Amino acid sequence: MAIPYNRRTHRCGELRAADIGREVVLAGWVNRARDHGGITFVDLRDHTGITQLRFDPASAAGPHDTARTLHNEDVIAATGKVVGRGEWVNPKLPTGEIEVQVSAVDVLSRSDPLPFQVNDDFEAGEDLCLRYRFLHLRRPEMQARLRLRHAIAAAIRAYFHEHGFIDVETPFLTKSTPEGARDYLVPSRVRPGTFYALPQSPQIFKQLLMIAGYDRYAQIVRCFRDEDLRADRQPEFTQLDMEMAFVQREDVMNVVEGCVQRIFKEALGIDIPLPLPRMTEHEAMNRFGIDRPDTRFGLELQDVTELVRGTEFSVFREAIDKGGVVKCIVASGGDLLTRKVTDGLGDEILGIGGAGLPLTKVAQGAGGLEFATGIAKHIQPLAAQLCAQVGAKAGDTIFFMPGALADVCKYLAHLRGRLGSIMKLVPEDKWNLLWVIDFPLLVWDETEKRWFSTHHPFTAPLDEDIPLLDTDPGKVRDKAYDLVLNGTEMAGGSIRIHQQAVQKKIFGLLGIGEQEAKEKFEFLLDALRFGAPPHGGIAFGLDRWAMMLSKSESLREVIAFPKTQRAVCPLTNAPSPVSQAQLDELFLSVKPLPKK
RNA sequence: GGGGCCGUAGCUCAAUUGGUUAGAGUACCGGACUGUCGAUCCGGUGGUUGCGGGUUCGAAUCCCGUCGGCCUCGCCA
Numbered sequence: 092m093a094i095p096y097n098r099r100t101h102r103c104g105e106l107r108a109a110d111i112g113r114e115v116v117l118a119g120w121v122n123r124a125r126d127h128g129g130i131t132f133v134d135l136r137d138h139t140g141i142t143q144l145r146f147d148p149a150s151a152a153g154p155h156d157t158a159r160t161l162h163n164e165d166v167i168a169a170t171g172k173v174v175g176r177g178e179w180v181n182p183k184l185p186t187g188e189i190e191v192q193v194s195a196v197d198v199l200s201r202s203d204p205l206p207f208q209v210n211d212d213f214e215a216g217e218d219l220c221l222r223y224r225f226l227h228l229r230r231p232e233m234q235a236r237l238r239l240r241h242a243i244a245a246a247i248r249a250y251f252h253e254h255g256f257i258d259v260e261t262p263f264l265t266k267s268t269p270e271g272a273r274d275y276l277v278p279s280r281v282r283p284g285t286f287y288a289l290p291q292s293p294q295i296f297k298q299l300l301m302i303a304g305y306d307r308y309a310q311i312v313r314c315f316r317d318e319d320l321r322a323d324r325q326p327e328f329t330q331l332d333m334e335m336a337f338v339q340r341e342d343v344m345n346v347v348e349g350c351v352q353r354i355f356k357e358a359l360g361i362d363i364p365l366p367l368p369r370m371t372e373h374e375a376m377n378r379f380g381i382d383r384p385d386t387r388f389g390l391e392l393q394d395v396t397e398l399v400r401g402t403e404f405s406v407f408r409e410a411i412d413k414g415g416v417v418k419c420i421v422a423s424g425g426d427l428l429t430r431k432v433t434d435g436l437g438d439e440i441l442g443i444g445g446a447g448l449p450l451t452k453v454a455q456g457a458g459g460l461e462f463a464t465g466i467a468k469h470i471q472p473l474a475a476q477l478c479a480q481v482g483a484k485a486g487d488t489i490f491f492m493p494g495a496l497a498d499v500c501k502y503l504a505h506l507r508g509r510l511g512s513i514m515k516l517v518p519e520d521k522w523n524l525l526w527v528i529d530f531p532l533l534v535w536d537e538t539e540k541r542w543f544s545t546h547h548p549f550t551a552p553l554d555e556d557i558p559l560l561d562t563d564p565g566k567v568r569d570k571a572y573d574l575v576l577n578g579t580e581m582a583g584g585s586i587r588i589h590q591q592a593v594q595k596k597i598f599g600l601l602g603i604g605e606q607e608a609k610e611k612f613e614f615l616l617d618a619l620r621f622g623a624p625p626h627g628g629i630a631f632g633l634d635r636w637a638m639m640l641s642k643s644e645s646l647r648e649v650i651a652f653p654k655t656q657r658a659v660c661p662l663t664n665a666p667s668p669v670s671q672a673q674l675d676e677l678f679l680s681v682k683p684l685p686k687k
Numbered sequence: 688g689g690g691g692c693c694g695u696a697g698c699u700c701a702a703u704u705g706g707u708u709a710g711a712g713u714a715c716c717g718g719a720c721u722g723u724c725g726a727u728c729c730g731g732u733g734g735u736u737g738c739g740g741g742u743u744c745g746a747a748u749c750c751c752g753u754c755g756g757c758c759u760c761g762c763c764a
Contacts (some may be wrong), residue, residue: 123724123725123726124711125722125723125724125725125726125727126720126723126726126728127720127721127722127723128719128720128721129720129721129722130721130722130723131723132722132723132724132726134724141724143723143724144724145723147721148721149721162715163714176722177722178722179722179723179724181723181724183724184724187724204714204715205695205698205714206697206698207697207698207699207714208698208699208713208714208726211698211699211713211714211726212725213698213699213713214699215699216694216698216699216756217756217757218755218756218757219698220723220746255696268764271763271764272762272763273762273763286719291764292762316763317763318759318762318763319688319762319763320755321707321758321759321763322759324763329692370723417703441757442690442691442760443760444760543764544764545764546764547764548764558698563715607706655755655756655757656756656757656758657755657756661756
C-alpha cells in the first residue's frame with residue numbers, strides 16, 4: 092500500500108504536543124538516520140523543519156528494516172501516530188516534544204553518496220556549492236534567504252498594486268546604449284551583423300510609459316551589465332523599477348518610504364518610523380566623506396584647515412597652498428589602535444591611492460593635553476587648541492588627511508569605515524535609513540576636461556538652480572535622491588527633465604551635440620516633443636535588499652543560481668561554445684584567442 | 688588589466704616551517720548495539736597534495752609558469 096505523499100497532513104516542522112494521538116502523513120528528506128540495532132530514529136526534513144521518526148522493530152518490523160537502509164538525503168514518505176517523547180524530549184527542536192511512531196514507510200528516491208553534506212554546518216567550497224547548487228539550496232540558511240527575498244518581492248508587488256501602479260513589461264532584446272556599462276549583446280539572425288543589447292535598466296522605457304500616459308508604473312525586472320564582478324555585483328541582477336507622472340520629488344520619496352516601511356514590516360517584522368531622515372549630499376560629504384554615509388556610529392570628519400593654516404609642517408602646508416584642506420577623525424580607540432593596526436590602516440590608504448596616514452596620539456602632559464607619537468613634533472604647538480576644537484582627550488588617536496577635498500573625503504571615508512569595525516562601534520541590529528538629496532547635477536572631469544552627469548543626462552536640475560546652468564554649472568543641484576541603508580546605496584532615482592529646452596541645454600553642457608543626441612536618444616527626444624508630463628521614479632536593487640536584510644556577505648547568497656567572479660555558472664557550465672551550425676546561421680565567426 | 692589570499696581523501700581541515708609510510712573528523716563500506724537526537728563502539732576502503740616545470744640527497748612545504756575560487760583596485764551613466 093503506497094503512502095499518499097500527495098496528501099501530506101503536515102510539514103516536517105509543524106507537529107507539536109497538541110497533535111499527540113493523530114495519524115499523520117509526512118514526506119521529506121532524510122536529514123540523519125540513527126540505527127541502534129533495535130530501535131531506529133530518522134530525522135525527516137523539509138523546508139519547515141525536522142521531525143523525528145521512530146521505527147520500532149517490535150511494532151512494525153517491515154518499516155524498521157527499511158529504515159535501517161536509509162541514508163542522508165533519501166526521499167521518503169511515512170505514516171504513523173504522533174506520540175509524546177516522555178523523558179526524551181529534545182529542547183533543541185521545535186518539534187522536540189513529539190515523534191512519529193511509524194507504521195508504514197515508502198522510499199520515494201534514494202540518494203547517492205553526497206559531494207558534501209546538507210545537514211552539517213561545514214561550508215563547502217563555494218564553487219562546489221554552486222556546482223551542486225540544488226543541494227546547497229536545501230540547507231535551512233539558503234531556504235531562509237530565498238524565502239526572505241520572496242517576502243521582500245511580495246511586499247513590493249502588493250504595495251505598488253495597492254497604490255495604483257501597473258506592471259508593464261519592457262523589452263530584454265533592445266538597443267545598445269553608448270554610455271554606461273558594457274552591454275551584453277545578442278546577435279540578430281534575421282539581420283545578420285546586427286545586435287540587440289540586453290538592458291542595463293529599463294530607464295528610457297519607463298520614461299516613455301510616463302509620456303504615454305501610464306502615470307504609475309512599477310516592475311520587478313532583470314538588468315544586465317557586462318562588467319567585472321564583486322561580492323555585491325552580478326552580471327544579471329534584479330531591480331524594482333518604478334516611475335510616476337505629475338509628481339515632485341517629495342511625492343516619489345513618500346511613496347518609496349511607504350514601500351520601505353512595508354518591506355521591513357513584512358520581511359522582518361520591524362517597524363520603521365517615517366518620514367526617513369534626509370541629508371544633502373553636501374552635508375554627507377562634509378560629515379562622513381561619502382554620499383552614502385553609515386550613520387550607525389560617529390567618528391565624523393572634522394575640518395581643521397583653518398586651525399593648521401599657519402603650520403610649518405610641510406605635508407599640511409603643501410596641501411593648503413594648493414587649495415586643499417586638512418580634515419581629521421578623532422578615535423577613542425584605546426588599546427585597539429596599536430601601532431600594528433594603525434600601520435595597517437596606513438597601508439590601506441596607500442593601497443587606494445593615498446599618500447599616507449599622518450596621525451598622532453593625545454597624551455596628558457604637565458601643562459595640558461599634548462601630542463605623543465606620529466607627527467607630534469611637527470604640530471606640537473597646536474595641541475591644546477586642536478584638541479579643544481575636535482574634542483580629543485588623552486588616549487585618543489587623531490588621524491589627519493591633507494589634500495584635495497575629494498581625495499580627503501575618499502580616504503577618510505574609507506578610514507572611518509575601517510575604524511568603525513576595528514573599534515566595534517557598528518551596532519549590528521540597527522537599520523539606519525536615510526535619503527541623500529541635492530546632488531551636484533554635473534561633475535567636472537579633470538582628465539577629459541568636460542562635465543559628466545552625476546546620475547544620468549535626464550536628471551532634472553533644481554528649479555532655483557536652473558539659472559546657474561549658464562553661469563556656474565558646477566553649483567547646480569539636481570532633483571535626485573538616493574536611499575541609503577547602513578552605508579549602502581539601496582535605491583536611486585530622480586525627477587526627470589520633461590522640457591526639450593532644458594534637456595538640450597544639459598546635452599550642450601555634456602558636450603553631446605545635436606547630431607549625437609539624435610543618434611543616441613532620438614526616441615526619447617521625440618517623445619519629449621509630443622507632450623511629456625513632469626515625471627520621476629526610482630530603482631531598487633532587489634538583490635541588495637535581500638542581501639542586507641538577510642545580513643549576507645555576498646549577493647550570491649541571495650540569488651538561487653548565481654555566477655562566479657568570472658561570470659561562469661558552475662551548475663550549467665555557461666557560457667559555453669556553440670555549434671558551427673549555430674554560428675553559421677548568425678553569420679558569426681569566432682576569432683582565435685591571441686597567443687601569449 | 689593590476690594587487691592580495693587560497694587550492695592536501697567525496698567534504699571540512701592538519702602535517703612540528705625542506706626530512707621516515709601525508710594524518711584527523713565526517714561521508715562511504717562491513718560489524719555490534721532498543722531512547723538516540725552532531726548517537727556510540729570496533730574494523731575497513733579512500734591521496735597524481737589543482738596542473739606543468741625547476742631547485743634539492745630529499746618538496747604538500749621553496750622558485751617560475753599555468754588553471755580554478757574568493758577579496759580588491761581599475762571598471763560598474
